[in-house]
Amino acid sequence: MAIKQTDNPLTIAIVGSGYMGGGIAQVLALAGHTVIISDVSAEVAENNRKRLLTESDQFVADGLFEAGSTATIDAHLTAAASIEEAVAQAQFVEEAVPEKLDLKRETLARISAAAPVDAVIASNTSTIQIGAMASAVDHPERFLGVHFSNPSPFIPGVEIIGHDGTSEDTFAAAEAVVQSTGKQTARIKDVTGFVLNRLQYALFHEATQLVDEGVxxxxxxxxxxxxxxxxxxxxxxxxxxxxxxxxxxxxxxxxxxxxxxxxxxxxxxxxxxxxxxxxxxxxxxxxxxxxxxxxxxxxxxxxxxxxxxxxxxxxxxxxxxxxx
CATH class of the missing domain: 1.10.1040.10 (N-(1-d-carboxylethyl)-l-norvaline Dehydrogenase; domain 2)
Structure with missing residues (x-):
């Protein structure tokens, strides 16, 4: 996978450095952004940073990442001791914690309190409506959904979902960040399931019906x-x-x-x-x-x-x- 490095690198924080958040961090680091990951503890974040480098080595060996990718990620990716430290200087923040509304709202409130007032704040939720989380963010016009798909280093499409108050500048900023990695964006209204999962689960539901009917x-x-x-x-x-x-x-x-x-x-x-x-x-x-x-x-x-x-x-x- 070849990712052209952006001409406009940003400081980006990823809150939640597990499978999805870590993959997003790899993609953004490969594009040349300064990426800071955080998690429930400094130890977890640092261990995940090491995992992402090891994982990158394997991707290079398998021909999935270009040679030199691990060195690029290593140079652009750091682990923070806390959420607050990670987002303190961030221009763009991607929340990628588990799909629990209360946890996401709590995390977004911490991000909002510690990040610069003009930082764009995004959630990687795949199922929770953006409007249900927006009130946890000060200046909610800067908040939206940026939904990467699994596995995020290799799936090229990203849903961009705004709530009723998301500003056009926020949309444009999020799209620019995602497109800087070579991925394609689609703007989606804030409805349950967005587009990807409404279509995916409609197909799956019909498939299960066919099995149940013995077809x-x-x-x-x-x-x-x-x-x-x-x-x-x-x-x-x-x-x-x-x-x-x-x-x-x-x-x-x-x-x-x-x-x-x-x-x-x-x-x-x-x-x-x-x-x-x-x-x-x-x-x-x-x-x-x-x-x-x-x-x-x-x-x-x-x-x-x-x-x-x-x-x-x-x-x-x-x-x-x-x-x-």
Whole structure:
């Protein structure tokens, strides 16, 4: 993994140096930021710093980090004796303590009291609404969610979630920090589950229903997901996939699904409106995407090349070491 060092390094504190917080610290240190980690004690923070360096050595050996990455992390990452010491000079703070609302509010209050008044304060929560924590932060306009995914050194997408009072300057600052590491950001409204987990758990829920109904085994469902629509997802999201399939085709499929599940698979209004307007996706030059019909062959060529490359990569890696 190659991370270009930022031209605008910041002092960043990570509060909570476990698996998620530690991975975030590695990424930010590799980008050239000055990163200070803290935890429940100075000893825990220092031990986690050593672990992150050892872990980096293994990543380098496995070809996952570039040569020299451990030295870069070592030069940019320090452990503080306390939360207060870690955040005292920070321009950006990422809270990454366990997913317990009371613990997060308590931690955020300590961060808020000790950090500079203009420091951006973020939470790495994956499930707790940002608005439920905002009152723990003085000047809550500087508070938002910055949700890295597991494993944070290797997953490129990060959700940026504001509460009702988050300022535009705070959004911009958080996006700049994340993008300085080479990751991609998406702004999300403050709803339960945000986007990632609403989609992820919707899929998981439907998969468990299929198992409970005896439709297919766990193994066969996993096979279908990873070898069919899941195979497309590294390159295209659900709206791009729908456009290429044809929104009229999606509408017909919804009608078919409604024979067995009339409420669960009611046709989405946004889809019906596009089809009624004759916007059927790439074949009509309009849909969720705005791809002119004359550009469709280029998109199809990219799609086909991407899928062949994906299969070549999977063949090179071999099957995942899992058993059912």
């Amino acid at each position: 297919a085994s766990v193994e066969d469902i996993d096979t279908v997901v990873r070898t069919t629509f899941g195979f497309r997802l590294p390159f295209f999201g659900p709206f791009a996939i729908a456009d290429m399939a044809g929104l009229d085709v999606y509408a017909f499929c919804y009608e078919s699904l409604q024979q067995g599940f009339p409420e669960r698979f009611a046709t989405p209004k946004i889809l019906k409106d596009l089809v009624d307007a004759g916007k059927l996706g790439t074949k009509s030059g309009a849909g969720f995407l705005n791809v002119p019909a004359e550009d469709t062959p280029e998109l199809v060529a990219y799609r086909n090349k991407a899928y062949v490359k994906m299969q070549q990569l999977l063949d090179e890696l071999g099957p995942a070491p899992v058993t059912y």
